[in-house]
Amino acid sequence: MRHMSHYEKIQHVINQLNGAYAPNTLRSYYADAKSFVDWCEQRKTKPFPLVSDTVRGFIEHMQLDYSYSTIRRRLSALRRLNGLLGFEDQTFTEDVYLAIRKLKRAKCLEQRQAVGINEDLLVKMIEAQPDTLVGKRNRLLLSLGYDFLARRSELVAIRNEDLTFTQDGALKGIIRRSKTDQYGNGRLVFGSERSAKLLRKWLKLKPKEIQPVFCAINHGRCLDRAICDRQVNEIIKQGLVRVKRYPRPNDLEVSGHSLRVGAAQDLLTKGHDIAAIMRAGGWSEPSTVSRYLRFAEHNIWK
Template sequence: MDDLCKKLDWRSEFQRLEGAYAPATMRAYVADVEAFETWCLTKGLGHPFPAKVETVCRFLEDEGRTKAASTVRRRLYAIRKVHRLLRMPDPTHDEDVTLAQRRVRRGKPRRPQQAKGLTRTYLERFLETEPDTPWGLRNRAMLSLGYELLTRRSELVALRDEDLTHREDGTMRVLIRRSKSDPFGDGRIAFTSVRTADLMREWIAWRGPGIGSLFCPIYQEKPINRSLETTTVKRLIKNAARRVGLDEAEIDAFSGHSMRVGAAQDLLASGFDTAAIMRAGGWKSVNVLARYLEFAEHNVWA
């Protein structure tokens, strides 16, 4: 009976992951295990755990017919994680599972989609169209800071006042404490221009003290003491693109990563080498950075 309850209660076991993984990773794990659980039930296989090797293989191949290879790979990692949490025999390292995953990947050769870069040219146009309202004040500061720090959207909304240091030359020193490639919060240091620092000071003066997050929601022209959702970053970029009159296809190509992508492309076009750009943006993988930079190559040799 105890073992049966344990099988049925994998969600409570996932609570052990809290604090060790980012909230987005936690949500993805739960969604992926739920997808596997639902698939097993629809196939009449009963409770999925512990899973058999052939069950995992069938699931991966079925998912591969409609899902991206990266999604299927993430599903596999989630199944592996739940077996370990439940201390059950893990079928995911079996050679047949490895082969099933490779078949999915080879059956869907595709290049990863890349967000459109919000380069300096776009940034200037976007800043000009922000309205003279509290929201426009905040958004100008966010766009400018996100671009200059090459932040991910999660890094941008996680910033706090104490992460900023005002410098004598009018710029700011910023500590980015935690990121996707820095899960333990060692952090990296970045610096702003005088213009961005001025935008930040203007925003902070309007927002006032007593707010935990550097950027916060605004309701009825009053700051709300909580952090912004990461989706806000994507939305304000797309809204700015819409205001300057870009077509819908171009607007759709922008994402919350666009500031990071565009700033990296501008650095390359300005003559900075890969090592310098990796340091500036906190990249650990040359391959990931290369995808960001490939659309900037024509600027270098033009």
């Protein structure tokens, strides 16, 4: 690796991690490292091995534009890559520790939470979809995203064999792999009668040989590949904009997490405890779910 650029060395190390980490984690590693290398090159500073002064300066630089959680994530990624490149970590110093402490006091520690899309708004978004091939696919995506409390990556990975109609007219599914289930143990999920009806309509239109449920569509034809997870964000935002004459959040306040947040909030107001909500959404930490539920309109005095 002697004659490689810093970018090539980073990519080489990340390629060795394929299969051991989720693809999104590896993309995040590369993006975080690239940001650091770009900053170092602008200042004619050697990025690796990591040294205390350089890392402290990078933390202070990021403080202007990034949240505390983003900066901590980037620092963690850089330390991991530094070790994989064969270097000793020289950043556990008082200078770096104090920079993090100052950052922690200066920044709000709470992550910005996507606004939840609750069931009443969800129904309006589904109804507002156009009566086209894309619109019918998107109706199902919105409905299942809410019912399954699914992450973007989980939604786009769903295949025909993962869904089963139940005798009571609803739907049962399996999420085979997720952010908190990297080894593919899977989790059982359930869908509403609304989702079951939308799925039946969609399966009549989508060719049987195409396995991804949420397949890409081009010029009115279904393609034999799934949409990318970033497209889920766009579908949610566009679906929100289509809703007229109904109270709704700004499209900038929602994300691919909004269906998941809204469903968790609705489960709380319906009386389900946090253990049931965690199981439904595949959460491993109660603290994560608690952040989702902070703004649930759940008046315990009524």
